[in-house]
Amino acid sequence: MRIMAFDYGTKRIGIAVSDPLQLIATALTTVHPQDIWSYLKDYLISEQVETFVVGKPLQMDGTDSESAQHVLGFMRRLKREYPTIQVVEVDERFTSKMASSAIAQSGMKKNKRQNKGLVDSVSATxxxxxxxxTKGF
Structure with missing residues (x-):
């Protein structure tokens, strides 16, 4: 069974998924928040997911950021829509910076590197x- 991760934003949600053996994390796609529920419904028809991992936006001091309320709402709905799938949160404080840095170092052309959707899906990864x-996979 797979693990699916989300980098939730009010404009885009980056999505990543593990392989069935849960060894490798791979960027999957980026979707608009209003499209996430139909996307998940379609995805879960063909793939089994045992855990949803949601990036929790925190301030540098560890307190919730302004966007944390949106993430909490998303997590509540995930739990309601998919009660058999575990939902966990992971500190995402540095993922966007790390994603941007990794993309910049990848040798990709500048116009591709500036694609915010790419940053979001890499952040989810x-x-x-x-x-x-942290789970020792």
Whole structure:
């Protein structure tokens, strides 16, 4: 079964997924928040997911950021819509910076590197990798 991670934003949600053996985290896509529920419904028809990992936006001092309320609402709905799938949160404080840095170092052309959707899906991958690392995968 797979693990799916989300970098939730009010404009875009980056999504990453593990392989079925839960060894490798891979960027999947970026969707608009209003499209996430139909996307998940379609995805879960063909793939089994045992855990949803959601990046929790925190301030540098560890307190919730301004966008934390949106993430909490998203997590509540995930739990309501998919009660059999565990929902966990992971500190995402540095994922966007790390994603931007990784993309910049990848040798990609500048116009591709500036694609915010790419940053969000790479951020989701980093969130998933962080979770997998802490679980000892």
């Amino acid at each position: 980093l969130i998933l990798q962080t979770y997998m690392d």
